[in-house]
Amino acid sequence: MDAPIGPLLLGGTEQGLALVCFRAEGATVERALESAGRRLGRSPVADAERLAPVTEQFDAYFDGTLREFSLELDWSLVTGFARRVLRELAAGVPYGAVVGYQDLADRVREPGAARAVGVAMGSNPLPVVVPCHRVIESDGGIGGFGGGLEIKRSLLALEGVLPAPLF
Known part of the structure; x- marks a missing residue:
């Protein structure tokens, strides 16, 4: 996702958003997805269509119209x-x-x-x-x-x- 702070990688699972990665270009994306995949036991989805509701909320946040995210989160990457x-x-x-x-x-x-x-x-x-x-x-x-x-x-x-x- 292109954002005012630079490109972001957004990845999710069936449970919800699992990963937000700054400076999401080239090798950074590959490393982030590989690392998250190892830790989750499966690869997170970086599918623009499935993540459209997430990107809509990020867009609203960066536009200054959203003050609180209402997203399902997958907390599996942190314990x-x-x-x-x-x-x-x-x-x-x-x-x-x-x-x-x-x-x-x-x-x-x-x-x-x-x-x-x-x-x-x-x-x-x-x-x-x-x-x-x-x-x-x-x-x-x-x-x-x-x-x-x-x-x-x-x-x-x-x-x-x-x-x-x-x-």
């Missing part, structure tokens, strides 16, 4: 602590809001796990929909982002958290 953290993030941090790594650790009742929350964000197979871009450092710093800080800044600007980039 344990990371799944708990990502589910809390998806359910509890709305559009236009941010949360600190420590705050998120506290929400899942693991107060000593702020760094592990960062690792969970890095393992998020569903960025944008499960909004890891909304997790920032407790001192207000932007923190890291697997898709690159320019994408994180763009997503936060879209949601009104940061000013839009100048160029």
Whole structure:
């Protein structure tokens, strides 16, 4: 899918959307599908027709008309602590809001796990929909982002958290 933040790979299973991958070009797509296929025990579908409802919601999000995704998600690519953290993030941090790594650790009742929350964000197979871009450092710093800080800044600007980039 062509998106304002660059090409995205969207992959799903019978259960729902399973994979969102940034910078989806060439070898990146092949690696992402191969890795997801190994972990799922089957290849996710990257079929434009079957994923049309997903791309419609992504288009609306990037147009600024959708503030909450209503998609079935397949959580199979994430387990344990990371799944708990990502589910809390998806359910509890709305559009236009941010949360600190420590705050998120506290929400899942693991107060000593702020760094592990960062690792969970890095393992998020569903960025944008499960909004890891909304997790920032407790001192207000932007923190890291697997898709690159320019994408994180763009997503936060879209949601009104940061000013839009100048160029």
